[in-house]
Amino acid sequence: MTPTLQLFLVVSAALFCIGLLAALSRRHAIFILIGIEMMLAAANLNFVAFWRFSPQPQPPIGVMVAIFSIAIAAAEAAVGLALVIAIYRHYRTTNVDQLDQLQG
Amino acid sequence: MSWIVTSLWLIPAVPLAASLIILSLASSRRSAAVALAIIGQIAALALSISAFLPTLQAPGYRSVHNFTWFTFGEQALRIGWVLDPLAAAMLVMIALVGLCIFVFSVGYMADDKNFTRFFAYLSFFSGAMLGVVIANSLLLLFVFWELVGLASYLLIGFWIHKPSAAAAAKKAFITTRIGDLGFFVGILWLYGGSGTLLFYDGGNGCLEPAGLLALGASGTFVALLIFCGAVGKSGQFPLHVWLPDAMEGPTPVSALIHAATMVAAGVFLVARVYPLFSFGAIDGVTPSLIVVVSIGAITALMASLIALGQFDIKRILAYSTVSQLGLMMVSLGVGGVAAGMMHLIAHGFFKALLFLGAGSVIHGCHQEQDIRKMGGLRSLMPISFLTYAIGMMTLSGVPFFFSGGWTKEEILHATAHWHVSHIPHYLMLAGVVLTALYMTRQMIYIFFGNRRAASEHAHESPPAMTMPLIVLAICSIAFSVVLTPAWPWLHGYLTGEPAHFDIALLVQPMLFVSLALVAAGIGLGFVMYGKAGQENRHRTAETDPLEHAQPALFHFLENKMWLDEIYDRTVVAWSRMAARISDWMDRHFWDGLVRGFAGLGQLFGIFSANFDERGINVGVDETMTGARGLGRVMSAWHSGQIQTYLGMIAVGMLALLILYAWLA
Numbered sequence: 001m002t003p004t005l006q007l008f009l010v011v012s013a014a015l016f017c018i019g020l021l022a023a024l025s026r027r028h029a030i031f032i033l034i035g036i037e038m039m040l041a042a043a044n045l046n047f048v049a050f051w052r053f054s055p056q057p058q059p060p061i062g063v064m065v066a067i068f069s070i071a072i073a074a075a076e077a078a079v080g081l082a083l084v085i086a087i088y089r090h091y092r093t094t095n096v097d098q099l100d101q102l103q104g
Numbered sequence: 105m106s107w108i109v110t111s112l113w114l115i116p117a118v119p120l121a122a123s124l125i126i127l128s129l130a131s132s133r134r135s136a137a138v139a140l141a142i143i144g145q146i147a148a149l150a151l152s153i154s155a156f157l158p159t160l161q162a163p164g165y166r167s168v169h170n171f172t173w174f175t176f177g178e179q180a181l182r183i184g185w186v187l188d189p190l191a192a193a194m195l196v197m198i199a200l201v202g203l204c205i206f207v208f209s210v211g212y213m214a215d216d217k218n219f220t221r222f223f224a225y226l227s228f229f230s231g232a233m234l235g236v237v238i239a240n241s242l243l244l245l246f247v248f249w250e251l252v253g254l255a256s257y258l259l260i261g262f263w264i265h266k267p268s269a270a271a272a273a274k275k276a277f278i279t280t281r282i283g284d285l286g287f288f289v290g291i292l293w294l295y296g297g298s299g300t301l302l303f304y305d306g307g308n309g310c311l312e313p314a315g316l317l318a319l320g321a322s323g324t325f326v327a328l329l330i331f332c333g334a335v336g337k338s339g340q341f342p343l344h345v346w347l348p349d350a351m352e353g354p355t356p357v358s359a360l361i362h363a364a365t366m367v368a369a370g371v372f373l374v375a376r377v378y379p380l381f382s383f384g385a386i387d388g389v390t391p392s393l394i395v396v397v398s399i400g401a402i403t404a405l406m407a408s409l410i411a412l413g414q415f416d417i418k419r420i421l422a423y424s425t426v427s428q429l430g431l432m433m434v435s436l437g438v439g440g441v442a443a444g445m446m447h448l449i450a451h452g453f454f455k456a457l458l459f460l461g462a463g464s465v466i467h468g469c470h471q472e473q474d475i476r477k478m479g480g481l482r483s484l485m486p487i488s489f490l491t492y493a494i495g496m497m498t499l500s501g502v503p504f505f506f507s508g509g510w511t512k513e514e515i516l517h518a519t520a521h522w523h524v525s526h527i528p529h530y531l532m533l534a535g536v537v538l539t540a541l542y543m544t545r546q547m548i549y550i551f552f553g554n555r556r557a558a559s560e561h562a563h564e565s566p567p568a569m570t571m572p573l574i575v576l577a578i579c580s581i582a583f584s585v586v587l588t589p590a591w592p593w594l595h596g597y598l599t600g601e602p603a604h605f606d607i608a609l610l611v612q613p614m615l616f617v618s619l620a621l622v623a624a625g626i627g628l629g630f631v632m633y634g635k636a637g638q639e640n641r642h643r644t645a646e647t648d649p650l651e652h653a654q655p656a657l658f659h660f661l662e663n664k665m666w667l668d669e670i671y672d673r674t675v676v677a678w679s680r681m682a683a684r685i686s687d688w689m690d691r692h693f694w695d696g697l698v699r700g701f702a703g704l705g706q707l708f709g710i711f712s713a714n715f716d717e718r719g720i721n722v723g724v725d726e727t728m729t730g731a732r733g734l735g736r737v738m739s740a741w742h743s744g745q746i747q748t749y750l751g752m753i754a755v756g757m758l759a760l761l762i763l764y765a766w767l768a
Contacts, residue, residue, distance in 0.1 A: 024751050032747070096746055103744030 008049035016042035029084045029094045033077060040073045108155045109167045112185045112238050115151045115195060116248070119144045120231030126224035137220035141227045142206050148234060149199035156192040164600035165189065168240050168304045182302055186240035189598050190445060194237045194372060197449045200579070201364045201456045202230045204572035208460050209356040211568030212467060216354075222262060226360065229255035233365050237372065242291050242301040242310070245373070249287070249333070252369060253280050256361050260353040272349035279346040283336015290329025294380075297322055303376070311379040319383075327381045327392035331374065331399075338370025338429045341403040345668055347426055351418040355463030358418055363425050363455035368448050371432045375448075378441050387523045393437045394524065400433025401531045406665065408538035412545065412650060413661030416473050417462050420546050424499065424539070425455060431515060431535060434528050440518025442598040447511035449594075450583055454498040454508055457576035461492035464565040464573060465550060472558035475546060480555040484562045489551050491573040496547055498580045500540040500622050503615055507580050509622075510587035512536065514595070517614055533621055540625025541632075548633045 019038030026032060044066040051062025088094055122144030126137045159165045170184030206226060213222050232255055235248035261273030295301050298315040300308055309315055316323060334340070339347035350362050361367070374381065374396065381392050407427035414420045428451050435444035466473055468485050482489045494506070503509030516536075519529040555562075564570070586593040595601075632649050651658040660666070741748075 020754055024747050024754065099746070100744030103742060 005049060005053040008045065008053075012042045012045040012049065015039075015045065027095050027097055029087065029096055030081075032096065033080045033084070036080070037073060037077060040069060044069050108151070108158060109169050109185075109187050111151075112155060112169065112187055115148050115155065115199075115238060116231040116233075116235035118147045118151070118231070119227045119234065123224045123227035123231060126220055126227060129220055131218065131220045134219045137223045138206075138210055141223040142203070144227055145199065145203045145206050145230060148230065149196075149203055152192070152195035152199045152234075155187055156196050159187065159189050159192040160597070163596070166304060168302075168306075170240060170302055170305055181243070182300070182305070183239075183241040183244045184302060184305075185238040185244075186304055187238070189600070190372075190375060191237050193445070193449055193594070193598065194368075195234060197452045198230070198233055198237065198365050201452050201576070202226075202233075202360060204576055205356050205360045205364075205456060205460065208359070208463065208569050208572040209354075211566050212356055212463055213354060218262070222259075222354070225255060225258045225262070226356070229259060229361060229366070233369065236369050240303050240309075242294065242303070242377075245376075246284075246287065246291060249337070249369065249373075250284065252366050253277060253284070253337070256280075256350070256366055259357040259361060260350045262353055262357065266352065269352040272346070272352040276346040276350050279343050280336040283333045283343050286329045286332025287334075287336075290326050290332070293322060293329065294319065294326045297326065311377060316379060316383045319380075323380060323383050324390065324392050327377070327390075328395060330377055330380070331392065331396060334370035334373045334433075335399060336370070337373070338367045338433070339403075339426045340370070340399050340430060340433060341406060342667075344403060344407065344426050345664075345671060348414075348419050348422045348664065351416065351422050355418065355459060355466060358422070359456045359459030359463065362422065363459050364452035367425060367429055368452060371429060371436065371444065371448050374433065374436050375441055375445050378436065381436075382439075388439045389522075389524050393439075395437075397434050397437030397522075397528055400430045400435075400437055401528050402430070403427065404430030404434060404535045405531055405538070406430075408535055408542060410661050410664050411542040412538070413648075413658050413663075415476055415648075415662075417465065417475050417478075417546070417550065418459070418473060420475075420542060421455070421458055421462060424458075424542070427535065427539065428455070428499070431512075431532060434532060435515040435518055438518050438522040438528060440515055442595050443511065443514035443518050445598055446587060446594050447508075447515055450498070450507040450511045450580070450587070453576055453583060454495045454506075454580045457491060457573060457580060458495040458499065460569070460573055460576065461488055461495055464488040464569050465492070467565050467569065468562045469558040470561065474558075475549040477556050477558040478550045478562075479553045479559055480551070481559050481562055482551040484555075484559065485564045487564060487570045487573065491570075491577040492551070493547065494577040494580060496543045500543050500625065501536055501618060502622055503619060505581055505584060507583035507587050509618075510584050513612075513615060513618060514587075516618060520614065533617075536618060536621045537625040537628070540622050541629045544626050544629025545633045548629065552634070 016039050019035045019040075019042060022035030022038060023032050024035075026035065047062045047065045047069070049062075051058065051060065054062075084094060087099065091099065093099075119141075122140045126140050129137055158167070166186065166188040168184055168186045170182050172180045173183045174181055206223070209222065209226065213219055216222065229252065232248050232251035236245055236252060239245035239248060257273045257277045260276055261270045263269045291301065294310055297319040298310040299318065300310050300315060302309045303311045305312070307314060310319070319326060336343045347362055347367070351358055353361075381396065382388070382390060384390060385393070404427045407423045407430060411420050411423035411427065414423060428447070432444045432447050432451070435441075435447060465478070465481065465485065465488055468481070468488065469478055472478065498506040498508035501509045501512035503513060516529065516532060519532055520526070522528065587595075648658060651662075663669075
């Protein structure tokens with residue numbers, strides 16, 4: 001069966017939802033970062049899909065955006081990991097449930 | 105217009121000013137007070153004489169000086185003073201008699217602690233009385249009238265430690281006030297009817313024809329209302345009850361106020377507003393004049409009867425005054441205005457003489473006033489006896505030498521020619537007999553017979569007291585020169601008619617009638633009372649011969665015909681009841697209303713407080729609790745956990761997506 005745009009979008013949506021679920025329901029901080037990466041990946045997939053199914057030939061705008069997004073995702077993952085390390089050094093835990101100093 | 109008319113106000117002003125100055129002095133400055141009072145009075149006398157002189161120029165002289173006191177809106181209230189024979193004669197009499205009494209008081213009140221206050225009040229009275237006489241406006245006259253009443257109150261109640269004096273002063277003031285109420289209503293009515301209160305105003309005054317016409321038929325009622333004031337002030341029946349009680353004051357006060365001057369103010373008032381009384385007279389008679397005659401006649405007779413039953417030396421003279429004033433009212437009522445005024449002036453002199461003589465006797469008998477305890481003072485107090493005898497003869501109306509005789513003649517002459525009835529004439533003839541009778545009785549009790557209790561240590565009074573007596577006695581005799589029918593100078597002066605000297609008129613038939621009556625009265629007195637005086641050897645007199653003969657009648661007269669008791673049971677009792685009712689109303693009814701309103705206010709306060717506490721406070725508390733609850737809820741949302749926040753963001757984004765899809 002030829003893949004249609006809707007299929008890609010559904011997959012992208014599913015991926016986004018799984019990433020969101022991971023970000024919201026895991027206790028470990030690294031796992032939340034993984035979830036965020038998955039959401040970013042879903043968004044990338046969306047970009048490429050829309051580029052692929054737009055009238056060809058076209059400059060590869062969608063692909064470029066996806067590559068930039070991966071680069072930014074990497075930087076952001078680095079920052080997130082640094083944040084997790086800083087938090088671990090202070091609170092001696094990576095369980096986000098225990099990080100509730102801003103509770104009010 | 106001579107300077108004196110515009111400066112006529114000085115005559116009352118000088119004694120009033122002297123009075124104010126004396127009041128500001130300390131009570132130890134006795135000689136200063138006496139000097140001020142007497143100088144004030146001499147000044148008033150000098151001014152009165154200089155006011156008297158222009159009135160001799162032309163018959164029917166009348167000079168007025170009116171000015172505007174204040175204006176209200178379009179109307180102006182004008183007052184002023186008038187100088188005519190009536191006023192001038194009264195001025196001279198009041199000033200002269202006042203001066204004699206002032207001098208007498210220096211000796212009489214020498215032992216009194218309140219010496220300076222006495223002279224202040226005397227001066228005040230003198231100024232006020234002089235003001236009554238010169239007033240050209242009924243309002244100004246009323247002002248001074250009330251001041252005279254105030255002076256009388258202050259002087260009757262002079263000895264403030266005596267409750268009887270205070271009660272007498274109160275009685276005098278209230279009784280005259282009742283008369284003044286009628287007087288004031290009359291003034292208001294007169295002002296409303298004629299539009300002016302000035303007597304003489306160049307044709308517009310209320311006593312001049314234009315004003316009287318404007319009043320019309322109500323003139324009778326106005327005259328009667330004004331007469332109410334005269335009835336109160338001059339002690340006519342039924343308001344005579346205060347005069348005998350007024351004898352509680354010092355004797356000079358009795359002489360000045362309640363014999364010579366203040367009580368004369370009522371007669372003067374009637375003479376002053378006589379045109380009002382006689383307006384529209386048919387044959388010289390109007391209804392108001394008939395009322396004047398009736399009341400005067402009743403008073404004259406009643407008072408002379410009561411005098412027969414009194415034992416206090418001053419009370420006899422007080423009732424004599426009431427009787428003589430009644431006689432003057434009768435004279436005015438029958439048309440003998442000049443005759444009445446002449447008798448008034450003469451009465452001023454000889455009644456003051458009699459009262460001062462009584463004062464001298466009281467002083468000599470060491471403050472004893474009961475004639476039953478006196479007797480045989482003829483030899484002990486010769487000057488007092490002689491002057492008192494002259495006074496008594498003048499009062500009884502012995503003609504030829506004594507002024508009182510001639511004036512009484514004139515009055516009897518006037519009553520004899522009254523067209524309405526001869527009853528007043530016969531009543532006045534009876535009055536002549538009675539007057540002679542009670543005066544003879546008094547003389548015999550005091551000066552003749554054996555010495556009784558108080559006359560043991562009696563002595564003649566000092567010259568300060570006997571000099572005024574002599575002066576007044578001479579006046580009483582000398583005055584008769586201008587009163588004789590042979591040369592009726594005073595009559596001509598007062599009425600404006602020329603007076604001719606005609607010796608033939610000296611002897612008239614009426615003269616012999618009255619001479620016979622006076623002789624009868626004196627003779628009857630000697631017969632009735634003489635023996636009792638001669639034979640009595642006890643310390644106090646035995647029962648009065650009249651009491652012996654007619655005990656019931658005497659008892660009736662001694663108790664002043666029970667009038668005081670009747671008034672007490674009726675008028676006083678009613679006013680006391682009215683006072684009680686008012687008090688009850690005030691204490692329970694009005695006070696209850698006020699307390700009711702206060703209760704309403706209290707109720708409102710309670711309601712307000714409860715509303716505040718239960719309503720508002722609870723509401724606020726509940727709201728705050730709710731807010732707190734909400735806050736607790738909302739703060740529970742802030743878990744501090746990032747996953748919670750992330751979840752919120754996801755939900756919000758989802759909502760936005762749905763909204764976007766739904767709107768598109």
